[in-house]
Amino acid sequence: MTAPRRDDRDRGQVTVEFLGMTPLIILTLVLLWQFVLLGYTFTLAGNAADEAARAGTAVLDRQAACETAGVRHLPSAWEGGARVTCGESGGLVTAEVRLQVPVLFPGAVGFPFRVEGHAGAVVEETD
Template sequence: MSYPRTRALLAGGRRDRGQVAIEYLGFLPILLIVGLAGIQLGAVAYAAEQAGTAARAGARAASLEEDVGAACSSAVSSGIDVSCASSGGGDSVTVTATVRIPKIVWDLGNATKSATMPVDH
C-alpha cells in the first residue's frame, strides 16, 4: 500500500533543508549590532566612572591647594585622556572632569562629572 501524501510531505521537507541556516545568516547582522551596542554602552559607563573618579581626586587636590591636573591624570586608567577645570572660591572648590568616550560603533562625545569639596584652611 502506497501513501502518496506521506511521499509528498517527505519530498517537500527536502526542499526546506538549509532554511534555518539561511535565516540564521540573515539574523547574524542584527546580533552583531546588538552586541556592539552593548559594548558601546559599557564604554559609556566606564568613561563616566573614570570622569567621576578624576573629578573627586581633582577636587580633593584643589581643596588641599595641590596640582589639580596631576591629581586628575593620576586618578584615571592609563590611556584615558582627562581634562579638569576647577572653579569656586571661599569655603569650597568644584572640579569638573571631562573624559572622551571611546568610540566602538558610534561617537558619543564626552563624559563630564563634577565634584565639590570644602577647602581645607
C-alpha cells in the same frame, strides 16, 4: 520523478535564517559595547573629579594638585583627551573633568562630544 518529501524542502532553512540574522546580532553586540563604554566614561569622569577636588583641598598649590590628581586617576586610554579644570571659591574646591567617549576601543578615535564629571570639596584648615 517523485515529489520531494516534506523534510527535504526545509533542509538548510536554519542555516539561511542564521546567516540572515548574523549582521543584526553583531550590530546589537556592538551597540551594547558602545553603551558600556559610554557608562564607563561617565564613571571615570565622576571618580576623577572627586579625586581631583579632594587632592586640591589639602595643599597650598591647589590648582596644580587638583589637575594632576584628576589625570592621575584615569586609565591611560582616557588621559589623552581629558580636560581637568579646578577652581576655588568660598572655601570650596571644585573640579570638572571632561572626557571624550571612545568609539569601540579605548585609546582610538573618540566621539565629537564629551562627558563631564563635577565634584566639590571643602578646603581644609592649615595651621
